Amino acid sequence: MAMDYPDFTAIGPDTATGKFLRSFWQPVYQSAKLKPGKAVPLRLLGEDFTLFRGTSGKASVIAPYCAHRGLKLSMGRVVGDTVECFYHGWTYDGRGQCVAQPAEKKSFADKIKIGGYPTQEYLGLIFCYFGEGAAPPLPRFSVYEENSFHEIRESHRAWSAFAQLENSVDEVHFAFTHRKSKFSDVGLNDELPDLGAEETDYGILRIGRRGNLVRKSHIIMPNCMFSMVFEHFKGWAEHIAWRVPVDENTHVNFMIDCVHKTGADAEEYSRLRAEHRASLKDLEPAQKVVDRILRGELHCDDIEWRPDIVLIQDGVAMQGQPPGRDRSKDILGASDRQVVMLRSIWGREIRAIEQGQATKKWSVPPELVPTSGTDYEAAKT
Ligand code: FES
Numbered sequence: 001m002a003m004d005y006p007d008f009t010a011i012g013p014d015t016a017t018g019k020f021l022r023s024f025w026q027p028v029y030q031s032a033k034l035k036p037g038k039a040v041p042l043r044l045l046g047e048d049f050t051l052f053r054g055t056s057g058k059a060s061v062i063a064p065y066c067a068h069r070g071l072k073l074s075m076g077r078v079v080g081d082t083v084e085c086f087y088h089g090w091t092y093d094g095r096g097q098c099v100a101q102p103a104e105k106k107s108f109a110d111k112i113k114i115g116g117y118p119t120q121e122y123l124g125l126i127f128c129y130f131g132e133g134a135a136p137p138l139p140r141f142s143v144y145e146e147n148s149f150h151e152i153r154e155s156h157r158a159w160s161a162f163a164q165l166e167n168s169v170d171e172v173h174f175a176f177t178h179r180k181s182k183f184s185d186v187g188l189n190d191e192l193p194d195l196g197a198e199e200t201d202y203g204i205l206r207i208g209r210r211g212n213l214v215r216k217s218h219i220i221m222p223n224c225m226f227s228m229v230f231e232h233f234k235g236w237a238e239h240i241a242w243r244v245p246v247d248e249n250t251h252v253n254f255m256i257d258c259v260h261k262t263g264a265d266a267e268e269y270s271r272l273r274a275e276h277r278a279s280l281k282d283l284e285p286a287q288k289v290v291d292r293i294l295r296g297e298l299h300c301d302d303i304e305w306r307p308d309i310v311l312i313q314d315g316v317a318m319q320g321q322p323p324g325r326d327r328s329k330d331i332l333g334a335s336d337r338q339v340v341m342l343r344s345i346w347g348r349e350i351r352a353i354e355q356g357q358a359t360k361k362w363s364v365p366p367e368l369v370p371t372s373g374t375d376y377e378a379a380k381t
């Protein structure tokens with residue numbers, strides 16, 4: 001059945017999809033990568049920004065350019081909790097308020113204000129609110145707060161955030177796209193799943209059932225996936241991933257895994273993880289392999305198993321679709337149930353914004369967790 005969808009990939013500030021995404025907190029940077037006294041350029045949601053960390057440790061996000069003669073403020077010097085423009089010294093605080101114009105005998109700094117956006121840091125990420133009005137509460141996740149060993153990763157991908165999000169709710173592709181991977185070790189691509197999808201207060205509860213194995217995952221509106229993932233040296237772990245658009249056809253994934261290891265086990269895990277990262281350095285980069293496959297020089301099934309094979313397989317599946325394609329023309333079946341629910345909710349909320357109507361007030365229970373197990377009744381609780 002063909003559906004009339006809004007453009008889910010037009011994410012600029014004046015688009016309804018862009019306004020929808022901006023009405024939630026979005027992760028923008030890893031906390032540990034931004035030292036006090038540093039400023040960096042940010043590009044997200046089709047816009048540029050300046051991110052800086054003051055000497056007090058406070059992270060701020062303000063507009064990209066100086067109001068004076070337009071220099072990029074990320075070139076500036078951080079002074080206290082302000083950033084001083086590299087060109088003539090106009091200085092801005094974390095709200096974007098100009099607080100000094102050293103070359104002006106009669107300062108009019110109080111009349112100069114550029115954009116400034118609220119920030120919060122949580123679980124090792126800097127979150128920012130780019131929307132209008134008061135920000136909603138930032139979702140909290142007790143499982144991460146109770147288990148302090150987190151692994152934070154970031155990956156930049158050459159396809160739209162929405163394509164990645166659709167892929168997140170598509171368990172059917174495991175059996176095809178990931179046939180040659182280690183998903184079969186944990187029974188995820190041996191058989192096609194029975195699928196369930198329910199709209200909830202936070203987004204979508206997804207259920208994938210393969211015989212006795214039941215996997216419950218969550219989409220936290222609008223662009224966050226929370227699921228159990230399996231890695232051979234980690235076992236099952238909670239995995240949360242925000243798919244944040246950079247531009248219409250590229251995005252960044254911020255991912256946090258909750259690693260249930262302590263003491264010597266945690267040290268051993270970190271050693272194995274470092275080895276894993278080192279082993280990837282000796283391989284042809286995943287994106288180059290994807291590009292070769294898409295040029296027809298290689299088939300995905302011909303690549304030898306490697307630790308990042310899933311990324312390559314997903315890259316082929318996602319970059320193999322033309323960017324900006326019209327999803328309204330897709331021919332969907334019952335096995336697309338979860339994709340249909342994602343598109344319907346996004347579509348409903350974006351249309352409400354277009355028509356000036358109220359959108360749903362979402363709330364994320366802090367105790368929310370994904371599950372993966374063989375006992376369906378236990379998994380339901
Ligand atoms: S351009 Fe920034 S102070 Fe002149």
Ligand SMILES: [Fe+2]
Nearest residue numbers: 167173177314
């Ligand atoms: Fe995949």
